[in-house]
Amino acid sequence: xxxxxxxxxxxxxxxxxxxxxxxxxxxxxxxxxxxxxxxxxxxxxxxxxxxxxxxxxxxxxxxxxxxxxxxxxxxxxxxxxxxxxxxxxxxxxxxxxxxxxxxxxxxxxxxxxxxxxxxxxxxxxxxxxxxxxxxxxxxxxxxxxxxxxxxxxxxxxxxxxxxxxxxxxxxxxxxxxxxxxxxxxxxxxxxxxxxxxxxxxxxxxxxxxxxxxxxxxxxxxxxxxxxxxxxxxxxxxxxxxxxxxxxxxxxxxxxxxxxxxxxxxxxxxxxxxxxxxxxxxxxxxxxxxxxxxxxxxxxxxxxxxxxxxxxxxxxxxxxxxxxxxxxxxxxxxxxxxxxxx
Amino acid sequence: xxxxxxxxxxxxxxxxxxxxxxxxxxxxxxxxxxxxxxxxxxxxxxxxxxxxxxxxxxxxxxxxxxxxxxxxxxxxxxxxxxxxxxxxxxxxxxxxxxxxxxxxxxxxxxxxxxxxxxxxxxxxxxxxxxxxxxxxxxxxxxxxxxxxxxxxxxxxxxxxxxxxxxxxxxxxxxxxxxxxxxxxxxxxxxxxxxxxxxxxxxxxxxxxxxxxxxxxxxxxxxxxxxxxxxxxxxxxxxxxxxxxxxxxxxxxxxxxxxxxxxxxxxxxxxxxxxxxxxxxxxxxxxxxxxxxxxxxxxxxxxxxxxxxxxxxxxxxxxxxxxxxxxxxxxxxxxxxxxxxxxxxxxxxxxxxxxxxxxxxxxxxxxxxxxxxxxxxxxxxxxxxxxxxxxxxxxxxxxxxxxxxxxxxxxxxxxxxxxxxxxxxxxxxxxxxxxxxxxxxxxxxxxxxxxxxxxxxxxxxxxxxxxxxxxxxxxxxxxxxxxxxxxxxxxxxxxxxxxxxxxxxxxxxxxxxxxxxxxx
Numbered sequence: 001x002x003x004x005x006x007x008x009x010x011x012x013x014x015x016x017x018x019x020x021x022x023x024x025x026x027x028x029x030x031x032x033x034x035x036x037x038x039x040x041x042x043x044x045x046x047x048x049x050x051x052x053x054x055x056x057x058x059x060x061x062x063x064x065x066x067x068x069x070x071x072x073x074x075x076x077x078x079x080x081x082x083x084x085x086x087x088x089x090x091x092x093x094x095x096x097x098x099x100x101x102x103x104x105x106x107x108x109x110x111x112x113x114x115x116x117x118x119x120x121x122x123x124x125x126x127x128x129x130x131x132x133x134x135x136x137x138x139x140x141x142x143x144x145x146x147x148x149x150x151x152x153x154x155x156x157x158x159x160x161x162x163x164x165x166x167x168x169x170x171x172x173x174x175x176x177x178x179x180x181x182x183x184x185x186x187x188x189x190x191x192x193x194x195x196x197x198x199x200x201x202x203x204x205x206x207x208x209x210x211x212x213x214x215x216x217x218x219x220x221x222x223x224x225x226x227x228x229x230x231x232x233x234x235x236x237x238x239x240x241x242x243x244x245x246x247x248x249x250x251x252x253x254x255x256x257x258x259x260x261x262x263x264x265x266x267x268x269x270x271x272x273x274x275x276x277x278x279x280x281x282x283x284x285x286x287x288x289x290x291x292x293x294x295x296x297x298x299x300x301x302x303x304x305x306x307x308x309x310x311x312x313x314x315x316x317x318x319x320x321x322x323x324x325x326x327x328x329x330x331x332x333x334x335x336x337x338x339x340x341x
Numbered sequence: 342x343x344x345x346x347x348x349x350x351x352x353x354x355x356x357x358x359x360x361x362x363x364x365x366x367x368x369x370x371x372x373x374x375x376x377x378x379x380x381x382x383x384x385x386x387x388x389x390x391x392x393x394x395x396x397x398x399x400x401x402x403x404x405x406x407x408x409x410x411x412x413x414x415x416x417x418x419x420x421x422x423x424x425x426x427x428x429x430x431x432x433x434x435x436x437x438x439x440x441x442x443x444x445x446x447x448x449x450x451x452x453x454x455x456x457x458x459x460x461x462x463x464x465x466x467x468x469x470x471x472x473x474x475x476x477x478x479x480x481x482x483x484x485x486x487x488x489x490x491x492x493x494x495x496x497x498x499x500x501x502x503x504x505x506x507x508x509x510x511x512x513x514x515x516x517x518x519x520x521x522x523x524x525x526x527x528x529x530x531x532x533x534x535x536x537x538x539x540x541x542x543x544x545x546x547x548x549x550x551x552x553x554x555x556x557x558x559x560x561x562x563x564x565x566x567x568x569x570x571x572x573x574x575x576x577x578x579x580x581x582x583x584x585x586x587x588x589x590x591x592x593x594x595x596x597x598x599x600x601x602x603x604x605x606x607x608x609x610x611x612x613x614x615x616x617x618x619x620x621x622x623x624x625x626x627x628x629x630x631x632x633x634x635x636x637x638x639x640x641x642x643x644x645x646x647x648x649x650x651x652x653x654x655x656x657x658x659x660x661x662x663x664x665x666x667x668x669x670x671x672x673x674x675x676x677x678x679x680x681x682x683x684x685x686x687x688x689x690x691x692x693x694x695x696x697x698x699x700x701x702x703x704x705x706x707x708x709x710x711x712x713x714x715x716x717x718x719x720x721x722x723x724x725x726x727x728x729x730x731x732x733x734x735x736x737x738x739x740x741x742x743x744x745x746x747x748x749x750x751x752x753x754x755x756x757x758x759x760x761x762x763x764x765x766x767x768x769x770x771x772x773x774x775x776x777x778x779x780x781x782x783x784x785x786x787x788x789x790x791x792x793x794x795x796x797x798x799x800x801x802x803x804x805x806x807x808x809x810x811x812x813x814x815x816x817x818x819x820x821x822x823x824x825x826x827x828x829x830x831x832x833x834x835x836x837x838x839x840x841x842x843x844x845x846x847x848x849x850x851x852x853x854x855x856x857x858x859x860x
Binding site: 018019023024027028030031034035038039041042045046047048050051052053054055194195238239242243244245246250 | 405725843
């Protein structure tokens with residue numbers, strides 16, 4: 001049957017100029033489908049309202065709490081003195097009851113060193129490779145299946161991990177070194193005093209079940225000292241240079257942002273001045289001490305007064321954190337143990 | 342009425358309407374006319390921004406109004422509505438082969454393989470759009486024509502007829518490049534009729550790509566046809582009506598029907614397709630080449646860093662602009678914002694915003710400044726590159742007081758050029774004109790002993806970065822006019838969280854800043 005309209009005009013046309021019902025349906029269907037599809041897509045994608053760029057509501061992810069159930073009988077802080085790096089670290093952990101108190105079998109442990117600068121270990125501006133080696137061995141010995149080390153340094157990440165000697169430790173012990181890659185970051189809900197949300201180095205925490213902060217003890221030009229609390233700064237991304245406008249407020253948010261399993265303050269060699277970069281061996285003083293604990297505020301409080309040998313009254317962020325109930329600046333109130341190797 | 346007459350009436354009507362909208366895009370006459378109508382009807386604008394943003398912004402939904410008849414009839418837009426096509430049609434008739442003898446005209450209207458170029462261009466632009474780089478505006482006829490009118494034609498005409506299009510003469514940096522490009526494209530009609538429409542136009546290629554499904558098409562009755570080729574004489578699209586019709590090229594101008602001495606050609610509902618070249622003739626490898634070019638354009642543009650680390654301090658975007666990478670997903674370079682800007686501060690960028698940002702709007706505070714109580718650019722933007730924000734949202738008053746105003750950048754002093762700072766001369770025009778309350782510019786009184794031994798009391802100005810909105814009027818009004826002693830740069834713009842100057846946790850609040858300082 002022919003469906004061409006006005007067919008009385010087509011009488012003297014060849015048969016092929018007329019289309020069959022099947023072709024009619026296909027062609028009408030194609031045009032109809034395209035029109036319907038456009039209308040549906042248009043309706044579905046329509047954005048009838050404007051928005052105010054830069055003021056959109058932001059929601060970030062929440063970090064889990066990595067603390068373990070506190071055992072009141074065992075110390076919450078340990079101070080070890082000794083000449084040998086590895087033995088002193090072991091002594092401090094041992095005084096807390098051993099690594100097995102914190103790390104269980106098959107744990108994936110994120111160790112956060114401070115590798116902010118492209119410096120050799122002797123300048124004490126970065127976590128010392130011997131400290132990392134000692135901690136990593138203890139963690140593996142406690143049964144951890146995997147150790148991740150990560151930092152988002154100020155200097156170039158590849159250079160920092162290489163020249164601080166941490167990459168060699170990672171290669172030697174088989175640690176997973178995660179560099180701060182473009183896609184390693186995600187927004188974190190901070191809900192701090194001023195810092196409400198910020199881009200965060202999230203990749204290491206996708207699998208980690210325990211977190212250990214392993215920080216050197218350093219002078220800092222602006223916030224006076226960089227120890228276990230300030231160490232978490234290295235997990236943030238973005239325009240961190242703005243933090244300096246409110247540095248004490250933001251550092252005092254860190255005990256709220258990160259609730260680690262354990263923090264270790266490496267005071268074997270302390271960067272006493274010209275921090276946080278250092279640069280001369282004369283800026284470094286051997287103090288032969290390692291402090292470990294579950295309360296970073298208490299650990300840093302000890303570090304500031306006993307390792308950097310300064311008046312704790314000036315360390316504003318510790319007082320802020322204490323006042324906000326995020327830790328105890330009076331470390332002597334903690335159940336602490338001091339040991340000599 | 343003859344079809345040709347009807348078409349000419351339509352052409353005159355739509356061309357005049359386009360010019361009307363361009364001319365009344367001026368605060369003196371601006372009163373709710375749908376000035377974006379042509380851009381909003383443009384289905385390529387809607388489709389390409391839907392690809393980049395997964396949304397269709399406000400009035401772009403009107404493009405369905407054009408898309409539906411294009412699905413039914415083919416490229417009727419090209420010869421009935423498109424103002425740029427009409428311009429080419431007219432110029433081709435006036436200057437080109439339009440009045441040559443029949444033989445020359447017939448030859449010039451045969452299909453050539455170079456006409457596939459537009460499909461390759463379209464593929465390249467779509468691929469770039471898939472990666473987030475919207476480049477259709479470079480050649481989309483409505484964007485291109487609008488941009489040419491705004492930045493080259495109107496300012497030039499206003500030079501000869503002062504105060505017709507502007508109260509004072511407007512200036513457009515780089516407008517001459519746009520202008521010469523217009524001349525080149527229009528001039529090509531002398532060589533190839535409808536050169537732009539047949540060879541380059543990505544909108545034509547877009548409409549040509551959906552034309553294969555069109556229900557109404559030109560049909561030639563081969564038993565009546567005497568192969569005289571007269572149907573080619575006025576064929577606008579070079580669509581070969583004398584043999585196998587190329588529906589994708591056909592502009593539906595109906596000239597062939599009226600030119601046929603044998604009445605062998607008609608416009609039919611669903612004629613058989615056996616005698617047609619139904620789809621655009623683009624070899625697969627050329628299409629691949631187009632796609633690769635589009636990807637390369639995106640890649641080369643993006644890796645030059647102009648949107649990221651190496652962003653230009655002078656790329657200050659209009660108020661309500663979306664963050665830079667989103668901006669490149671939305672801006673179609675139509676420059677309608679530039680046309681409506683009452684202070685002439687908006688200018689087409691050349692390479693300041695990178696390869697991808699050519700002809701996108703930036704502020705030039707030497708030429709103008711951003712008027713505090715004005716959001717015309719956002720009103721005019723058809724794609725939401727500049728969102729249609731309200732004055733309240735822009736200035737951060739009322740229920741927007743907590744988040745504060747939209748900031749375009751921050752002003753910085755150049756003490757060496759500032760009269761009270763280094764020339765022992767009173768001034769502070771900048772403080773006077775600063776439009777926010779409390780003023781972002783404040784001054785401190787100092788008494789100094791001048792070179793001649795006498796004392797003088799000066800007010801030396803400072804910027805409060807928590808209050809500065811980067812409007813640029815301080816820079817515009819600074820008496821050091823060749824290079825102002827206070828200049829705005831893009832840092833601190835609220836549209837980008839990465840480009841803020843003050844740490845505030847991502848929530849701008851000058852109110853809180855003020856409370857803390859107890860000013």
